[in-house]
Amino acid sequence: MRVSRLMLVTLRDDPAEAEITSHKLLLRAGYMRRLAPGIFAYLPLLWRVLQKISAIIREEMAEVDALETLLPQLQPADLWRRSGRWDGYTAGEGIMFHLIDRQERAMGLGPTHEEVVTELAADLLRSYRQLPVCLYQIQTKFRDEIRPRFGLMRGREFIMKDAYSFHADEACLRRTYAAMDGAYRRIFERCGLRAVAVEADSGAIGGSASQEFMVTAEAGEDLILASPDGRYAANQERAVSLPPPAVPLEVEGLRTLATPGQTSIEELCAAHGFDPTQTVKVLLLLARFAAAPARAVLVCLRGDQQLNEVKLANAVTARCPDAGALLEIGPLLPDHLAGGLAGGVPFGSVGPHLEDALLPKGEASGAGPVLRLADSSAAELEAFVCGANREGEHLVGARWGELCPLPEVVDLRAAQPGDRCLHDPFQRLEAARGIEVGHIFQLGRKYSEALEARFTDETGREEPLWMGCYGIGVSRLAAAAVEQHHDADGIRWPLAIAPYAVIIVIASSQDPVQVALAERLYGDLGRAGIDVLLDDRPERAGVKFKDADLIGIPWRLVVGRSAAEGRVELVDRSGGGGRQDLSAEEALERLLRLHA
């Protein structure tokens, strides 16, 4: 392709709307244009990148016998109601674009395709003899993000590869899951990305085991916690660790301590010389559901620990099976309770022994018994300091069983960098930022049960299908590649996903000798099947060099002054291999070798 015909429009200044490198560079280098928040036009250069990524994905999917397909994006609400996800995806902070068609039917634009594909499986897969099967597609997904940002990184319309596997038993699911794990590692490696696999929360998709693939980069939205020995890595949402040991509280019996105005752990400890690990902090929260009244939740954590909201949301959802989707869980505020807690208990002095009766019943403050949960960090304390449920007072020397029964113990604390690892207490978790580019799940039978996707096994019994699902953010992967591969001058695409492998720059388009040599090389490379650009624009050499650097073509072939002697300059932009003066033939040969 000739650059003069490429519709290449590069910008000298960073667009004001862009915050991170990939967003800035993809806009500046003419790869994309924003149409609306989180919605981008993929310009020809970017489309080539996306096609290269897709081609690699297709090859690796073929390796694991996955079948490419294309599923509807416009999906009936009824289908989503049957899986139980319609409300969760549309109400509250739901992420699904939805509409009413002319027949007054509710429809949604697919944010994911479990429902559609499961429906299809229910229709087609009847016998264990047909299994396993794995279907995948590469197409646009729609998600009405609460806050789209960072360009391609979190868009409302984006390209995703999603695969779904169906199995007769769990062992078979595990095998495919493992095969996908391998395929994913090869895909990211072939795309030239450094990626790590981490344990992950499975979120709204549900299911048991799940693993994310993170491209490490400063701009990553996720925090990864990993052990230096490489044996453990997890998303912070999911990470587990050993908390620092607590300082034992040396007290006899239970006493009351006057703590006027001390409503935070810090103030309390500063005033009385306690260590935060000797305290239990109590969080009162309110969980709102799609299909049930709100419910109050009381969480006990050791005073120095932080709540992990993802773990909490999972724990609450699991304990309220009939409540429908968990829409929101947040602090229970005085505003929710007209007049605050009964008996005048101030929020800053709540203790684990707060009685249900002190919470006024009602839609705003929660119906039914308070759901009580304790993190093991709090549960393991022999004796502790906590709120007294009275203004300006705390209890010292409280013990589980004496003060109140120990609530159900669940892992609710947020693991922190520096925490000791479970698998080896001598290893300490280290933090890194990552961009989630892939996520694989063992879904189990959640969707097949909900949508009655059953097959007949060898014994003639009807069983729900075992399912797995496997996603890659294709457009996000392109942005992640830019985050990982750029310098002050622009993008440095890995060769495998670069829009073109080579750009031939004619230093002076007025020199017929240079033009002739460049045209010859352009023809030769093109005929050899190499993706080559010819910068034939009547621009000054400096402009063309700047543009070539900015758009990040891995190899630059400069045809300039020494063209008359048949010599050219080969510049390795991606590999950092510098520049070399070569005869045109040598240069050609090298580039052809790369391709082979």
Place this chain on the structure above:
RNA sequence: CGGGAUGUGGCGCAGCUUGGUAGCGCACUUCGUUCGGGACGAAGGGGCCGCAGGUUCGAAUCCUGUCAUCCCGACCA
């Protein structure tokens, strides 16, 4: 949804305090000189100053409303 900021040619910005009918850099067109790291000169084209009201003889500028975009947060007393 809450908080903050910003809306002025395609992009980046000034002008607004103190009202007088719009300017700079880049980009674009033409001509000339230049020609290996975003050239120089000359001449051009392109703007409902986000939108709607209001104040005023007169509004990009002041007031009110509204919309949009971007950033922070969706956090534990």
